[in-house]
Amino acid sequence: TALATIAARDADDSHIRTAVLSSVPTEADQLLVALSKIGAFKSDTGHALLDQLVGVIAARGNQGEVDRTIALVASNHVSRGSRPTIALSLAEGLSQGGQSFRAVIDRQPGVIRTRIETLMDSARSIAGDPQQETERRRQAIQLLRHSPWEKVGSLLSSFLKAQEPADIQLASIRSISAFDNDEVAAHLIAGWRGLSPTVRGEAAEALLTRDERATALLEAIRDGTIPAANLDPARQQVLLKHRDAEIRTLAADVFGKIARPARAKVIENYRAALDLPGDAQRGAAVFKSQCATCHAKSNDGKLVGPDLATVQNRSPEQLLMQILDPNREVKPQYLNYQAITEDGRIKSGIIVAESESSITLRRAEGAEDVIPRKSIESLTSSGLSLMPEGLEQSINPQQMADLLSYLQAKR
8 A cells, every 4th residue: 555655646757667576577567556545546647657567467377367457447446538548558558468458358247348338439539530549540540450441440440531630540550450351451441542641651661561551562562553653662672582483473573674874973963962052941851751650850750760860960962862762871770670470570670678578660650569579480680770661762863962961951
């Protein structure tokens, strides 16, 4: 009880949270219950501690602990605002450990199961309500990946349109991709043309995770539904070097006619940008559209690749070569890896964390996949940078001059 009191009082202090969690390595569920009894979760604060406690419980995967936690979600000890947070933390943690949140719901006694189903129904309403805050909708969309496809597939697919914020589209793609359903590829392909380049990258990643989806993607490109140029060179190479011979053959047929200009020739063609006057303000717009999914500068963008604030002292020529030939020099921490799991899923990205039980891959937009080591069939590096070649397909020399000006600006 004393520990629960301390935790409730100082839940926003990261040092206190760390100390509390280290004190309950095998009793996280008991602390969670004790906190609920003293009203710690009656408000919507303390979610960081909630996430961590539930993460510990989910990682252990003990049925009794998990069942007590889901009973807490269904109880009146927790505020309505906190319930989705606990449910989502538990669902994601179980998923990372290879367990099904759906199976946990189904084994609960009637009252608890009914209340959790009501929570999932509420998530559908929140996800589909454009008047809700984007973050609340995004959380609801994440939770829906643990519902039956028949209930949420069409709803999630309806968010794949330009009228929705990019965060909503990205969350929808990630949730759609989590389903093992034959309709997934068709839904992603049907919404493709309405997606921005940033969101298309995530859709492509989702289509590459399974062989049947990769085949559907290639057939859509072959049939003209998706322009071949919409798939960046790095992902084209994934398909051209695919483990499946039929996919390799189809990829060779689809991409075989696309010329691959030598990097030296591309750089030479863009040297004109070094003599053009650049505009940093216009360059910021180029950065946002082409680079911010992986790079950060002045607090803009995602920190997947190197922070570009560190390149301000490099010459325009050095920057030009690194942008157009990203594989010339690649630091080990930015090499792209591909993991194939025992159930046939393919995940790719840079390795940003490792533990005894899992590895974490990060890709564009900062999206991460935590993969249990026991589920990995193979893990290989492409030897290439996560940053794809081919930026010249998207920007002209004047835009390159503007981008270089922006990258060298001190602010």
